[in-house]
Amino acid sequence: STLFPYTTLFRSTRPNDMESKVGKGGKPIQLTSNYFELITKTGWRLYKYRVDMAPEVDHTGTRKALLYTHKAALPAACFDGTLMYTKDRLAQDPMVLQSTMREGTVVTLSIRLVEELLPTDWHYTQFFSIVLRKCMEGMQMQLIGRNYYDPKATVQLKQHKLELWPGYVTSIRQHENSMMLCCEISHKVLRMDTVLEQIAVITSRNKTNYRAAVEKELLGQVVMTRYNNATYRIDDIAWDQHPTDTFEGRKGNKMTFIEYYQNKYQKTIKDGKQPLLVSKPTLKNLRAGGDSLILLLPELCNMTGMNDDQRADFNLMKAVGEHTRQDPEKRTRELNRFAQRLKNPGSTAELDRWDMKFAEALSSFRARILDPENILGAGSSKQTYSSDNADWSAAFRSWKQTSVVKVTKWVVLHPPRTGDQTKEFIACCKKIGPSLGMQMSAPKVFETVDQRPSTYVQDLNKVMESQPQLVMIVIPNNKGDHYAAVKQICCLEKPVPSQVMTATVLGKPKGLMSVATKVLVQMNCKLGGEPWTVDIPLKNTMVLGYDTYHDSLHKDKSVGALVASLNKTFTKFISSVEFHSNQSELTDKMTPGIAKALRKYKEVNGCFPDRVMMYRDGVGDGQIQ
Numbered sequence: 001s002t003l004f005p006y007t008t009l010f011r012s013t014r015p016n017d018m019e020s021k022v023g024k025g026g027k028p029i030q031l032t033s034n035y036f037e038l039i040t041k042t043g044w045r046l047y048k049y050r051v052d053m054a055p056e057v058d059h060t061g062t063r064k065a066l067l068y069t070h071k072a073a074l075p076a077a078c079f080d081g082t083l084m085y086t087k088d089r090l091a092q093d094p095m096v097l098q099s100t101m102r103e104g105t106v107v108t109l110s111i112r113l114v115e116e117l118l119p120t121d122w123h124y125t126q127f128f129s130i131v132l133r134k135c136m137e138g139m140q141m142q143l144i145g146r147n148y149y150d151p152k153a154t155v156q157l158k159q160h161k162l163e164l165w166p167g168y169v170t171s172i173r174q175h176e177n178s179m180m181l182c183c184e185i186s187h188k189v190l191r192m193d194t195v196l197e198q199i200a201v202i203t204s205r206n207k208t209n210y211r212a213a214v215e216k217e218l219l220g221q222v223v224m225t226r227y228n229n230a231t232y233r234i235d236d237i238a239w240d241q242h243p244t245d246t247f248e249g250r251k252g253n254k255m256t257f258i259e260y261y262q263n264k265y266q267k268t269i270k271d272g273k274q275p276l277l278v279s280k281p282t283l284k285n286l287r288a289g290g291d292s293l294i295l296l297l298p299e300l301c302n303m304t305g306m307n308d309d310q311r312a313d314f315n316l317m318k319a320v321g322e323h324t325r326q327d328p329e330k331r332t333r334e335l336n337r338f339a340q341r342l343k344n345p346g347s348t349a350e351l352d353r354w355d356m357k358f359a360e361a362l363s364s365f366r367a368r369i370l371d372p373e374n375i376l377g378a379g380s381s382k383q384t385y386s387s388d389n390a391d392w393s394a395a396f397r398s399w400k401q402t403s404v405v406k407v408t409k410w411v412v413l414h415p416p417r418t419g420d421q422t423k424e425f426i427a428c429c430k431k432i433g434p435s436l437g438m439q440m441s442a443p444k445v446f447e448t449v450d451q452r453p454s455t456y457v458q459d460l461n462k463v464m465e466s467q468p469q470l471v472m473i474v475i476p477n478n479k480g481d482h483y484a485a486v487k488q489i490c491c492l493e494k495p496v497p498s499q500v501m502t503a504t505v506l507g508k509p510k511g512l513m514s515v516a517t518k519v520l521v522q523m524n525c526k527l528g529g530e531p532w533t534v535d536i537p538l539k540n541t542m543v544l545g546y547d548t549y550h551d552s553l554h555k556d557k558s559v560g561a562l563v564a565s566l567n568k569t570f571t572k573f574i575s576s577v578e579f580h581s582n583q584s585e586l587t588d589k590m591t592p593g594i595a596k597a598l599r600k601y602k603e604v605n606g607c608f609p610d611r612v613m614m615y616r617d618g619v620g621d622g623q624i625q
Contacts, residue, residue, distance in 0.1 A: 026368035034335055037359040038128070038172065038179040044355060046117045046127060049084040052110045057101075066099040066107055073097070076353045078130055084111065085127045087354055119174050128172045128179060131354060138346025141167065142229050145222070149188045151229065155323050160316045161192040162306075164323055168338060181358055185334050187324045189305055195223055195234075195298035196274055211239060223277070223301040227265040231304065232296060236278035243297055244272045257297060267300060274298050312478055335362060373534045378402050378437060381532075396517050400437045402530040402571070407433075407440045407470060407523070411463050414474035414503070415451045421506040422474055428516035436520055443472070451476045453485040460486060464494045470523060472499045474506060497526040533569040542601055542609040543570055546590060547617045556581055560589060564597035566604045574600045 014021050057063050060081035067079050075088035094112040101107060117124040141148035142165075149167030156163055165188040172181045199214050206213035215237055224231050243257040257276070261267040277296040310316055326334065339360050342348075351357050375383045375392055383395035414422040426443060433440045446463060448455050456473070463471065471490060475482035483500055490498035499522060505515060521531045543565045551557045558580050566572040576593040602608050 023368060026370040029367050029369055030364060031367045032332060032362050032364045034183055034331070035175070035363045036181045036183065036339060036361075037363055038181060038356060039359060040354075040356040045087060045089075046124060047086050047089055048114045048117050048123060049086065049090070049111050050114050051079065051082060051084050052112070054108045054110070055105070057107060062101070066101070067109060069099050070097050070109075078127060080130075083114075083123070085117075085123075085130075089113070119179070125173050125179075131350060131356075132170060132172050132181065134350045135342060135347040136168075136170065138344050138348075138350060139341050140344075140346075144188055144224070144229075144231050147186055147188075149186075157316075157319050158192075160310070160313075160319060162310075162316070162320070163190040163192065164188070164320065165190060166323075180363065183335055183338055185326060185331055189320070190224060191303040191306075193303060195277065195301040195303060196271060198303055199274075199298055211237075218277075222304050223296070224304055225296065225301055227261075227267060227300060232277075232279040232294060232301075234277050235280045238276040238278050238295065241276040241295070242273055243269045243276075243299075245276075247295075257295070261297065261300065269297065269299060271299055277301060308478065332362065376402070376533050376535065377531075396436065396521070398435050399532075401521070401524060402533050402569075404437045404439075404524055405527040405529045407438065407527070409441070409466075409468050410443045410470040410472065411466070411468045412443045412445045412472045412474070413448065413456070413459055413463060414445070415448050415476050418474060418503045418506065419445075419447060421503065424509075425501070425506050425512065425516060428513055429520055432513065432516050432520060436517070436524070438520060438524060444468075451482075453481045456482055457485050457489060460489050461494070464489070464496065468496060470497045470499065470527060472501065472523075474501045474503055476503050478502050478504075497523070499523055499526065528572075530569070530571040533571055536568070536570065538611070539568060540605070540607070540610040541568075542566075542597070542612045544594065544597065544612060544614040545616070546593075546614065560593075562590060562593040562597065564594075564601070566601055572604075 051063070051067060053063065053066065057066065063081045064079055067074075067077075067084070075086050075090075078085040090111065090113070094110050097109040097111070099107050099109060117127070136148045137143075139148070139150075140152075142151050144165070144167075147167055147169050149165040151165055153166050154163050155166070167186050167188060169184045169186045170181060172179060174180075195218065198218070202214050202217050203210040218234050218237065221234050222231050223234060246254045246256050247260075248254055249260075255263075258269045258272065261269060274297065277298055279294040279296060281292065281294065306316075339358065339362075342358060369387055372384045372387055372390075375385070375395070377383075377395075378400040381395075381400040383392045383399075385392040412422060412426065422445065426445070430440055430442075444466075446459060448459050456475070460471070460473070473486050473490075475486070486498065486500060490496055499519060501519070506512070524531060545563045547561055549559045549561070551559075559577055560580060561575065561577045563573050563575045566574055574597050576596055578589040578593065580589055598608060
């Protein structure tokens, strides 16, 4: 066996005039990665064929069935309904076959060679992803979303009504001169409570307008149906439909939802008045011919993931972390266990079919631990850190920030019965301010009449009339809608730098000085100050960052955000956002944002940058046209 035969065709990651990418600084260290090498036989090739059918057949499943009736006459093949991949070239081109459908219609299949795929082709990587998925199925794991999990190894946290399903996040792609399988340990959090129980909890808190509250909480959430271990996204709630309603089955017979679940899954429905959940068909469903809405019963759906209340539960997160946070040794053991599980008969048969296998050992390589950088403040302020933990927080006991903004007009808004804690925290801020080089005037302090988010909104709008430099808002806790409500005003409606604190944090005197220090540094940054810098040898350089956010509820809407540096220490920035309607990570509307950033750079520095470095989120090869 050997590596792939196309070593000269892999995408180059090193300039032609550079002999080596290995640097000289730091201390050498041997590391083990979470990658396994993919090995094939000498002379391995991959061919792409197109399969046309006459008369035309639209349904993907039917197309696959018509081709696979000739399995004995074809080499090992992977067929997606239109394109067929094989490692062996067909003797005839085109190859013409005939299949007969159930109703007697004769369909002629024409299989035509499109091309021999190269490692630089997107379809080349896609083929290996398909083979990998079949190997994962051979491990008897359950597909949830895009990743596979093991329901037989479930960890139950009964006291928190949670289950953890261990699994793996995998991807396979070209890395320099070989194909590599990346594998990461993952855990799927499943809740034992049903959607019906969740609806009851939300309704008890919002009796007057419970439907709107339920929709706000549930729409866009992913649920699992335990009777078939499938996941669905809640797109709507059919309040006027119930389990006692009838629908027409595939054979034309009418039945109620209660009868359907009793007959097919032996599930007895207890609540006949519950509304039905609506899930729109996914792209995969549509390609397979399923274009109808999927109706689900809340009583049979379990919530997935954790809500805000659960994330704020220290004991719960500690219990979850005992299983999900793994040290390198345990992670390596789990990855080696994954390699052993790949040796199961089903996965081995699939790999043998394609004359390939995965290396049993994790790939290792030499790396370097870079020397610690000097952290620079104003004047003689200077600090370094240990490579073991990169912690230099002790420097803030007496640290002069690179540049500071005088805080002369700021406002503090806090809920009832938190006046003493708020005043104590303000006193801590004023005490620490001088050691950080910050001059702070006394703020105007306002107390809300109650803790409702709507009250915060009203009081904030009044506070904004005085045009403060900065607003500090103390919210009761991080469980409600307070944070979203105040940020809506401070970021969108009446933009002003804001600092949100929770009364829970202020109510803990121990460590309050440390909290105040970190908060002051944040406030200075939000006002345009620079807490520290590092010495960067690159001169006249701009660094760009771009990412997109996709709305999980409104899938047709996306927001792109761009940030660009404006000075030599990379501590001053310009940002811009734009909306686009497709689900693409790359958008034409990025261009005006970059042009705007370049003009601003020239305005600040008197010239355009000599070089521009861009950081972006990962984009699959198939998304790049």
